[in-house]
Amino acid sequence: MAEPLLTMSGISKAYGPVRVLENVDLSLSAGEVRCLAGENGSGKSTLIKILSGVVAADGGTVTIAGRRLGNDARAAIDAGLSVIYQDFSLFPNLTVAENIAFLRFVAQGRRWNNIAEQRRLAGDVLARMSVDIDPRVLVETLPVASKQLIAIARALANDARIIVMDEPTTALTRNEVTRLAGIVAALKDDGVAFLFVSHKTEEVFSFCDTITVLRDGHVVAAGAVGDFDADRLGREMTGRSIAHERIARADAPPQPVFLETRGLTRRGDYADISLELRPGEIVSILGLLGSGRTELAQTLFGMVAADSGEIRIGGEPVAFAHSSEAVEAGIGYVPEDRLTEGLFLDQPIGDNITVASLEQSASGGLLDRRSLAERARRAVERLRIRTPGIEPPVATLSGGNQQRVVLARWMERSPALMILNGPTVGVDIGSKREIHELLVGLNRSGTALLVVTDDIGEALALSDRILVMVNGRITAAFDPRTADEDTLYAAVTTGGDR
Amino acid sequence: MSRLVALIASPRSVVFLTAVVFALVIGALNPNFLSVATLIDLLRNSLVTGIFALGVMMVLASGGIDVSFTAVGVFAMYATVSLVLGLDLPMPVVGFFVIAALIGAGLGILNGLLIGVLGLPTLIVTLGTLSFFRGALLTFVGTTYISNVPRNVIAFARTNIVRLENAVGQLVSLPLAFVVLAGVAVVVALMMNVTQFGRKIYAIGGSEEGARRIGIDVGWVKLRIYVIAGGIAGLAGMTHFTLSRMANPFDLVGSELDVIAAVVLGGARITGGHGSVSGALLGALVITMINTSLLSAGVPSYWQKVVVGVLILVGTGLPIAIERFRSQRARLARPA
Missing domain, CATH: 3.40.50.300 (P-loop containing nucleotide triphosphate hydrolases)
Structure with missing residues (x-):
């Protein structure tokens, strides 16, 4: 593949005596979907915070498209990075159009609110995603799946080239997950790169091209999705074999219905x-x-x-x-x-x-x-x-x-x-x-x-x-x-x- | 039927309809009530509440609450008058308003620093500053009525935009101070809708964490909100002075809840993210109508409180009840 769009190398971070991340490397090319897998406490969220410039790393570098980023959330957004949190962080009291345009307008340091431009921008992005949501309705009236699409649209409206999604499918029905997969695939072809933070093995395998597994702050495995299966992924994440067959038990004696x-x-x-x-x-x-x-x-x-x-x-x-x-x-x-x-x-x-x-x-x-x-x-x-x-x-x-x-x-x-x-x-x-x-x-x-x-x-x-x-x-x-x-x-x- | 339901599904329209019904009832009791003269009188009486309400609306839209604005208003008003009279300066009327707005904004900085920079809860901070500003006014500035009002202020107070006689021969008038309300309303409306600053206020009211995550400097926006709200409170205080032609340091404080009620009746939510200039003004008119018209219809004044209370409960409760009823109906209409 070509020069990676994002390179994180040698990232280390400690909170007091606790070493949360140790010499972590991660890269992402245009059009790649990578899964960042790991259990709670493995350092996933700290790594995302460092990437988005919210938390400063103790060591290592973050480079997006050849530009080195410091600990600066604005610079990360300007470099085309967008993080979609699990709660989407949308404004329920504002319209779809305003939500979609807000990030871009803030990033550009605008003083005036141009409603016509807002509508046009939202319409263009939603059309690009082939999503049919009325840009004039308030976000609070929409179902969860639509909110997620709006969060993606907001990132795209600000010309995001790397979209980080935290546990993207937790609240979606099966059909909605399929739809999300379709949209992700279409955006991949446009060169947008995704980093999925997840520990749901099914979605890891259906969405991603590559996997990086974190455990106790170290990268314990990384590679193409084809090198992994559910067993190996579970083993790498936990450091041990996880049984998933039916738990053995003695049969209960027959009793009257409760x-x-x-x-x-x-x-x-x-x-x-x-x-x-x-x-x-x-x-x-x-x-x-x-x-x-x-x-x-x-x-x-x-x-x-x-x-x-x-x-x-x-x-x-x-x-x-x-x-x-x-x-x-x-x-x-x-x-x-x-x-x-x-x-x-x-x-x-x-x-x-x-x-x-x-x-x-x-x-x-x-x-x-x-x-x-x-x-x-x-x-x-x-x-x-x-x-x-x-x-x-x-x-x-x-x-x-x-x-x-x-x-x-x-x-x-x-x-x-x-x-x-x-x-x-x-x-x-x-x-x-x-x-x-x-x-x-x-x-x-x-x-x-x-x-x-x-x-x-x-x-x-x-x-x-x-x-x-x-x-x-x-x-x-x-x-x-x-x-x-x-x-x-x-x-x-x-x-x-x- | 469904149209009627849609109409009463928002707090603002409930309040508006109640106000209309209320006016008709009073009109039936007192035929002189329904007239242009009454409307003008109503506008005059709601000037101060209306200006205060615009500042409070901004604060509520950002998800905060302000109870200190009456103390800010009376402090700014009384300090301005004492200052101008004490120094015996020749001061145009506009100067009084400018100084009061500046003093109000200055007091607002304290609210803004505590809330925006230190991140303290808005209710606690403004409860504290309510007491602090009022105490400081009475301790350090003065406790006496000032009734030797400068001549140009009296002239301003006597200048009317409209003046006419009502059915029983009393004069009603809309003073020039109405311009202050109109001006503040236009500026706030533009600010809330046309500037990014105003939209950021709504964004913070909708989701403070979300605002922070897309790079909005929440503390800086909040600081500015309380400074502007302080300036508006100063203008309201000065308007009160020109209408009453007397500076009384004991005035205004105590009417906070009426103003907050007006803003809530106008569709703003205590939880933030909602509120509009037209709603705040409508709320101020309704509250004033209840407070003044019951008196004119010979109803004991204690009833005002009852009516305002019922209106708040119905105005905010009915839309919620309707929403529940609707979602229940939607569920029953779904195929099983």
Whole structure:
């Protein structure tokens, strides 16, 4: 290939005694899509911050198109670098056109706001991407996938030649990912280079030409995507072999049904859902984003109401008006987005663990602090949460450990049924396996688990039964001992998006 | 039906409709109410609130909140009058406004430094400076009424743009000070829409982190916002002086919440990113109408507070309720 567009060489960075990056090299040619893979804490985000000029490196150089960049965010933007963060950093209160033009206008140091030019620029860029979005609407009214396209359009409007995307497909449905891949391919032909930061192995292989793997601040592997397969990538990222076959377990003795639904329907979300769940059983509901899986899980936990159909717990029909009634009935729910729905991020780990079971440490309306701390400490030990103590805020933990805190909170209540919505979203593949093992252990001790997920590997590793949900209906059931990934993939994607 | 729903789906139109209905009801009780004279009277009475509201709107659009502006206004007004009278300078009326705006902007620098440079929370800072500016005024500048107003200021106050008799024979008039409101409104409207600075204010209100990431110097923009808001508050204070023809250091402070209510009724959001000049002015007119017309209709003045409160709750609550109802309907309309 020709002279690389971007060269980072010998990048080192330390925060105090902690060496975050050590002699990291990375290059990117025009029209290349490179994946920067690595677990949380591997130094990915620090490397991106150095590249974008937000953080100064201790050593090494960054060169874009032959020009050496210092620690200057403006210079990086001027050199044609654009970073698209996971939250897109758009302005929800402004129009699509203004969002697209804003970066360019700021970069040019404009004083006046030319609305006609804004419209024209936005129209041109959207046309170049063959995207049909009305430039006059407010961004807050758009779905996530469109916001991402606008973030790309904003980078292109400022003549970006290198686009860095952080976890670009996390919130997209399968169709939207395909569309994004198409747009990326078209822009590649125009000579735009992409750097994808990701740890989702599927998208690494479908999007990228080359891979750089970071582990503990070192480049441990780099090369063409053809040199890697999922196993090797996992091994390089974690430094060990990660098993992903079904976790072995003893068969649970047959027991009467705990949860049962009959013809459960909520118009527009899901229809005619009938399922059974026994104590000691793990059932996965495998469905894509938008399949109605989350609404179903929320209905079982009393957060949204079904229009018709029946839910029975232990043979008795129930109608939850509120999630507190579901909790009373012995159900726990771990939400999809633990950061906004599940955890009190700024509060201590201990308080997060015991907040749902305060009555166990209370007498006469007064809380027993010592008993609370004791229970929190035991839970930290049992779930192997890696923390120096129970006092630090949850925000200081890694994704996998945060998820364990949510699990610990519910386990304090010893629920009869736990509903887990995306239990390992945003969790590194190494700790993912550990969480799966924890869940199987929890299940063997008597708690039924209903796992709602779009991760086929997770459903296979974890479940006793897999139910496939497409467009609001359960379309197939599989036995994970005999099913394979390809069959499940086909079952989940037939029918496509609504 | 759906058109009516669309009409009441934004806070601004709820407020506007309520104001119209309100005016009709008062008009039914008091037939003299619905007249050009009333409208002019209303404009006159909302001049000060309107100017203040324009400054507050800028701050709300950036995602901040300012409660110190009344203290800035009264400080700038009283200090200007004391200064000019103390030095016994021959000062044209425009000079009074310029000095008051400069003093207001100077006080705004303190807000701006604390908020923009040190990054402190806006409510805490402006609560502090509200008390600080007012205390400093009463401690160091003076506590007495100044009623020997210079002759040219009285002449300015007596110059009217419009003057007519209402149905019961009282004179109503729109003083020349209306020009100040109109001027500030035009300048702020241009600034918010035509300059990059104004768009950056909305951008920061929409997503401060996002603004930072595309290279906007957020602290510098905020500093300028509070300086300009301070200058506008100074102009409002001076306008109040010319209308009342007396400098009272105890005036104005206490009306913060009325002004903020006016701006919120005009469609600005406490969470930032929204707000317009026309909305702020509409809000100021509605608040003033409620405060003055109930009195003229013989309703006890405590009712004003009740009406304003209900209007805020309905004006901001109804659009949210409608939005929920709509998304529920959209879900039911989707194919299962």
